[in-house]
Amino acid sequence: MILNIRIDHNTADISTIEKSTCQMEDLFEEIRNKYVIQEHLQLKTCNRSELYLILDNCNIDNFNFLDFVVETDDDALKHLLRLSCGLESMIIGEDQILGQIKDVRKKSLSDGHAGAFINTIFTKAIHVGQAVRKKTNINRGSISIGSAAVELAESVHGDLKCKKVLIIGAGKMGTLVAKALVEKHLKAIVVANRTYDRATCLAKELGGSAIHFDRLDEAMSDADVIISATGAPHPILTYEKIKAAVPEDKLDKLVMVDIANPRDIEEEVKELGVKLFNIDDLRGIAEKNKKMRESEAKEAEIIIEKELLLLKKSLKHIEVESLISNIRKTAEKIRTQETEKAFRMLGDINGKEKVIDDLTQVVVDKIFCDIIKNIKTAAEKDDKKLIETAETLFAREESK
Structure with a gap:
């Protein structure tokens, strides 16, 4: 689950945003006491304060969010992509927010607070922010x-x-x-x-x-x-x-x-x-400034919708990454063992070991290519039954 908690110029004045700093910290601690927060990132600028959390689950009805806006999953992702493009900024199209997003992503990773999900989400946000500025005039002659x-x-x-x-x-x-x-x-x-x-x-x-x-x-x-x-x-x-x-x-x-x-x-x-x-x-x-950029904002929204679909697929793939990794490790272990057996049986093959090694690698890759592709597709469709079946089929004891 992706949880975004925020307060910004769209819903509050500067006085309320200032007061929210301690409230957001208290809220973070309250959530952490009740749920396992896997990853988190905080973004703070002159007119916004935001928190992004990755959790297994969270019943948001259990908390009093006061003046905060709370969004989850798709809505939270779309907000971040809009934010990176300058569409959520007070000055529409301004470039500073993109740099701020880059900085907090880097810091969160460095501090060990971010992992695969936040890295993927924020990397995509940076990419989309750059693409929108390149493909539209959203920031042409913009003010800061x-x-x-x-x-x-x-x-x-x-x-x-x-x-x-x-x-x-x-x-x-x-x-x-x-x-x-x-x-x-x-x-x-x-x-x-x-x-x-x-x-x-x-x-x-x-x-x-x-x-x-x-x-x-x-x-x-x-x-x-x-x-x-x-x-x-x-x-x-x-x-x-x-x-x-x-x-x-x-x-x-x-x-x-x-x-x-x-x-x-x-x-x-x-x-x-x-x-x-x-x-x-x-x-x-x-x-x-906003009125001047209405047509550019519409073009940006089209790009955001397309990129949001790609981002959601990427996040689903992360969910099965450990399964796919285990399949690859198991396959590689078997391939290596059997190839070494073949080398011993063949004896001197005149320096052609690499040919055989490459051949076994290609065979294994081709056998598992469709399997891995189908697991990723199952993840995209939330087909938990197929994923569970794959986990059962490809589970191997370490001793084997």
């Missing part, structure tokens, strides 16, 4: 969360060319913001990051300057726009910090865009007159 954040700042200030922009955070989201600013040909850009070297590298790409995190107050006092995207577990820009750092006559002119999850900037900062935006405020830009 970073460029949407810049667009929000422009909605207040207009042209940003003469404005001073401070980017807090030099990770992936900060880099997206940086790329969007480069396209605007801005000059006065400052990057702050806890790791100064990373801030320096990003600032160099921008033609801007980097500062140490302990000089953040100084940089904020002079900024017209502050875009924050760190991975901090709690707000780094509080009401008191902004009040102390930014001159009073500049507060109502300051634009702050928070694209972090959890948020970097306290909501109370608005009380100072600051124009504060967060992930929720990107929805208007996202809706405009």
Whole structure:
């Protein structure tokens, strides 16, 4: 059974998504206490948190999923394929989600949490995401969360060319913001990051300057726009910090865009007159982008439906992989033993051993080719009786 538990921008605001982090961890532990979780993977971005579980079975009616969306098997698989193509993103067609899926797959495998099922599922998702972007224009000229954040700042200030922009955070989201600013040909850009070297590298790409995190107050006092995207577990820009750092006559002119999850900037900062935006405020830009890509999305859905069928077949094959492996091992053991007997009986065959070895290999492969094919077909059709029969027929005692 494949179980997907998620909360994202489609069903919740940023505040609810933030609160769900601990709830999802508790839910995971609750499920693990009642059922055997064979594989698992967690995906977290600025506007979503998702959990993928592989279990033998699970009665989802036994749990209170609160604000979460819960889908199983085919629905869960289809959601992941849509997600990899950018169809579930706030900014339809954005490319960042594909990289994030690649990263969590790699990490889950490295941590030992993922096995054959999750590897197959996520490898297929990556393939489909790449294919859709190649065969459609879903991401042609697409905007990112970073460029949407810049667009929000422009909605207040207009042209940003003469404005001073401070980017807090030099990770992936900060880099997206940086790329969007480069396209605007801005000059006065400052990057702050806890790791100064990373801030320096990003600032160099921008033609801007980097500062140490302990000089953040100084940089904020002079900024017209502050875009924050760190991975901090709690707000780094509080009401008191902004009040102390930014001159009073500049507060109502300051634009702050928070694209972090959890948020970097306290909501109370608005009380100072600051124009504060967060992930929720990107929805208007996202809706405009969505309408532009409706026809491309339809083409993507056709590709997804075809690939979903192939994925389901692959997963069914995994279910009988151990049976097929045992058949092959048994056949190879018999082939090797009998071939060696033949060599001893034939004596000196003038270096023709490989010819005989290849011949026996081909014979065995051809004998079992249709058998293995039929077992895979039975798995695809959920023909448990035929699979059980095959297990009985080809079961061999180790001593034999």
